[in-house]
Amino acid sequence: MWIRFGSVVAVAWLLGSQAAAGETPKPPANDDCLACHGDHVDAKQFEASTHGPMACVDCHADLAKVTDFPHAEKLAKVKCASCHDDIGAKYQDSIHAWAKEKAGLVVAPACADCHGKHDIRAKSDAVSRVYRVNVPITCGKCHDGIKEQYDRGIHAAKLKIGDSRAPSCIDCHTAHTIQRSDTTAWRLAVTKECGTCHASVVDSFQRTFHGKVTEIGFTAVATCADCHGAHDILPAANSASRVSKARLVETCGRCHTGANEQFVKYDPHPNPGDYKRSAVLWWANRFYWILIPGCFGFFGLHSALWFWRGRKQS
Amino acid sequence: MMPATARAAEPSRAPDARSATPQASVPAHIVRFDRKTRVLHIVIMVTFLALSATGMPLLFSDAPWARVLATLFFGFKGAGLVHRIMGATLLAAVVFHVGDVLWRAFVKGERGLFWGPTSMVPQPKDFTDFFGMLKWFVGLGPRPPIEHFAYWEKFDYWAVLWGTAIMGLAGLILWFPVAASRILPGWMFNVALFVHGAEASLAIGFIFAVHFFNGHLRPGKFPMDLVIFTGSVSAHELQHERTAEFERLRDAAGFASVAADAPTAFSVQRGYVIGAIGLSLGLVLFVLIVYATIR
Numbered sequence: 001m002w003i004r005f006g007s008v009v010a011v012a013w014l015l016g017s018q019a020a021a022g023e024t025p026k027p028p029a030n031d032d033c034l035a036c037h038g039d040h041v042d043a044k045q046f047e048a049s050t051h052g053p054m055a056c057v058d059c060h061a062d063l064a065k066v067t068d069f070p071h072a073e074k075l076a077k078v079k080c081a082s083c084h085d086d087i088g089a090k091y092q093d094s095i096h097a098w099a100k101e102k103a104g105l106v107v108a109p110a111c112a113d114c115h116g117k118h119d120i121r122a123k124s125d126a127v128s129r130v131y132r133v134n135v136p137i138t139c140g141k142c143h144d145g146i147k148e149q150y151d152r153g154i155h156a157a158k159l160k161i162g163d164s165r166a167p168s169c170i171d172c173h174t175a176h177t178i179q180r181s182d183t184t185a186w187r188l189a190v191t192k193e194c195g196t197c198h199a200s201v202v203d204s205f206q207r208t209f210h211g212k213v214t215e216i217g218f219t220a221v222a223t224c225a226d227c228h229g230a231h232d233i234l235p236a237a238n239s240a241s242r243v244s245k246a247r248l249v250e251t252c253g254r255c256h257t258g259a260n261e262q263f264v265k266y267d268p269h270p271n272p273g274d275y276k277r278s279a280v281l282w283w284a285n286r287f288y289w290i291l292i293p294g295c296f297g298f299f300g301l302h303s304a305l306w307f308w309r310g311r312k313q314s
Numbered sequence: 315m316m317p318a319t320a321r322a323a324e325p326s327r328a329p330d331a332r333s334a335t336p337q338a339s340v341p342a343h344i345v346r347f348d349r350k351t352r353v354l355h356i357v358i359m360v361t362f363l364a365l366s367a368t369g370m371p372l373l374f375s376d377a378p379w380a381r382v383l384a385t386l387f388f389g390f391k392g393a394g395l396v397h398r399i400m401g402a403t404l405l406a407a408v409v410f411h412v413g414d415v416l417w418r419a420f421v422k423g424e425r426g427l428f429w430g431p432t433s434m435v436p437q438p439k440d441f442t443d444f445f446g447m448l449k450w451f452v453g454l455g456p457r458p459p460i461e462h463f464a465y466w467e468k469f470d471y472w473a474v475l476w477g478t479a480i481m482g483l484a485g486l487i488l489w490f491p492v493a494a495s496r497i498l499p500g501w502m503f504n505v506a507l508f509v510h511g512a513e514a515s516l517a518i519g520f521i522f523a524v525h526f527f528n529g530h531l532r533p534g535k536f537p538m539d540l541v542i543f544t545g546s547v548s549a550h551e552l553q554h555e556r557t558a559e560f561e562r563l564r565d566a567a568g569f570a571s572v573a574a575d576a577p578t579a580f581s582v583q584r585g586y587v588i589g590a591i592g593l594s595l596g597l598v599l600f601v602l603i604v605y606a607t608i609r
Contacts (some may be wrong), residue, residue: 209488209507212375218390260494266491266500272508277378280505288512295516299524302466305451310533 027064036070048127054309057249074095082110090176107142114138130175135168149231165197173282181230187219194224204269227251227268341573343546348373354411355542357590358474361404366518366599368397373511377606398489404519405482408475425440431461431562440465459557464530470520477517484510522600526593538593543585544577 033056034043048054062076081088091097091111096250099108114129121128124249129138135154140147150156150169158166172193173179181184191214195202205211205224213221227243234241248264256263271277271284347355371384372395387393417425426432430437444465446458463471484506487494491503530538534555541547553560563569577585 081439081555104346136577206375208504209372212372213390215375216371216390218384220391252564255528256492260492260495263492263500266503270504271485278504280501281508284505284508284512287425288509288516292512292519296519297413299466299469299520302447303524303527305448306532307527309451309453313533 007099027055028066028069030056033057033063040243049116049118049120050122078112087176093182094176094178096178109142111139128204132164132168135170141167146231149229152234153229153232154234154238167193167197183284184219186215187223188217189223190212191223201269204271207270207272208268210268222255222268226255334553339567339569341569343548343574343576344552344563344569345545345572345574346541346547347508350578351544352542352545354407357407358404359588361400361407362517362521363592363599364396364400365404366514366606367595368393368400369514370518370599370602371404373514374603376576379606383602401482401485401489404478408478408482412475415446425608431559434463434468434497436465436468437461440468452502459561461556461558461562463530464556470525470528473517475521476514481510481513483519484513518599518603522596522603526596530593538586538589540577540582540585540589543588545573545580582586 002170030043033039051059059078060075061079061082063071081091083171096108096110099105100110109137116286121131123132125129125131126133128134136147136150136159154235155166155168159168173181181187181190191202191205201212201279202224206215210221210223211250214223229242236243236245238244239246241247249259249261252259252264272281273281326411367383368387371380371390376378384390387396407450413428419427428435429437431437438460443458443460446455450457487498487506487536488510491500494502529535529542547555547559563572
């Protein structure tokens with residue numbers, strides 16, 4: 001980005017000097033702009049922003065050649081993608097761009113709605129709208145109900161106390177390629193996302209019927225969010241959690257009509273190697289680890305000898 | 315599968331049956347499997363292949379072919395439906411067979427089902443046969459005289475019975491978990507799924523490798539043994555393959571009750587077609603498993 005930014009500045013400077021040589025008027029300097037616009041553009045805020053070193057006309061490009069001031073009231077829209085073209089392309093594939101540009105939902109966000117205008121900060125900057133901890137506030141400007149749910153969950157609590165691994169909106173939904181959450185592709189991808197932190201939990205899930213059906217690409221069965229919830233995930237120890245003892249019958253019963261206290265003793269994350277988790281499963285695992293190699297070893301040898309004998313005879 | 319106490323209606327004689335030699339009483343063909351047994355084998359064959367093909371996408375869910383195989387059955391729901399229909403059919407067939415054996419033994423008073431030379435129950439002779447075969451394999455003795463069912467055939471039989479009971483029970487628990495939870499704690503679903511998968515690995519591997527080899531592909535049988543499709547075996551083959559049975563029948567003058575017509579050309583061709591389809595499908599599935607395992 002800095003290289004691109006550098007080249008933009010260099011080109012602008014080159015064009016500027018050529019323009020000067022050809023008696024073309026210099027583009028207005030930032031101070032010239034602020035002479036009129038200082039009331040609604042905070043110069044200090046702009047200088048502190050990630051675009052601080054840039055000229056107003058780098059973004060408001062149609063003013064670069066204007067000599068007649070005050071300029072026309074209606075200006076061309078700022079095109080972020082003229083520098084950030086890769087991110088622009090991603091955004092074009094997202095549900096936000098689709099809503100705004102194809103479906104005509106004018107309130108759907110474009111760049112500035114999330115990043116700001118003259119006060120854009122890098123995502124690593126703690127005061128940025130897109131700093132990890134602030135992302136839920138930014139998304140919550142529109143998705144207020146979801147943010148309320150998110151704030152109740154363990155992930156929001158972790159994020160607020162500074163655990164940078166805790167997921168905010170963009171970890172599951174991505175920042176620029178946000179998709180509908182009811183598509184098969186998205187539902188399958190988000191399970192993998194949970195596994196970036198909860199690897200062993202996703203491993204054990206994949207041993208189950210739920211996990212295996214999901215793994216071959218069908219979404220008719222429960223994945224992470226169906227039991228744990230999506231935005232308001234809470235640890236099982238919390239009685240408000242969907243997977244707490246108090247609510248398991250209700251949660252399993254959403255699919256398994258008639259589920260009871262006995263039913264919910266099912267382990268959705270089994271581990272045959274963990275004796276303490278389930279002794280019976282552990283013993284079953286042991287039994288078949290002896291039976292299967294035993295049978296194949298015995299009859300493999302039997303067949304091999306027979307084959308060898310038969311060939312010798314013929 | 316169970317002793318075929320054959321009651322052939324019209325015993326056919328060898329061409330020189332009227333001659334005065336002792337061989338004259340040996341029919342050219344001998345009944346081995348009655349109609350019920352042959353149909354049972356076809357039902358097991360079809361259901362087993364279908365159960366394997368529809369279950370393997372989940373058992374080997376991380377294999378690249380898993381989704382493709384499920385899609386052949388219109389996705390996981392289609393595969394699940396076929397799996398349940400075939401599972402119920404197999405279970406019904408095995409329950410019917412067990413009922414039939416019990417009926418024959420206790421209602422009709424048929425002897426020799428649970429003990430004796432034609433019984434499926436392992437006999438002391440099976441153990442001496444096993445060591446005899448090992449000696450023969452390494453050239454330390456002659457091929458032991460085998461009776462009506464060899465020990466490797468008995469193993470196949472009991473494996474199917476045991477496997478169907480275990481997998482059928484586990485399958486029913488997984489099919490009706492809410493109903494099962496009235497009797498069983500939920501963690502038994504975990505055990506049921508594990509056992510269903512482990513037992514499936516054993517059964518699929520055993521049928522497609524061991525049974526195919528012992529029954530069809532081994533030297534002397536290759537490419538396949540048609541007896542399970544035609545129902546009869548030639549006297550020559552019986553004498554060579556099951557010398558003990560041949561001699562027992564000869565000494566007891568028991569050939570008359572087991573004489574069979576020569577299999578018709580049609581039944582031989584039908585046997586080859588069904589057998590070839592079954593063997594090919596099974597070997598394809600076996601290759602898929604080997605690929606998924608060593609990948």
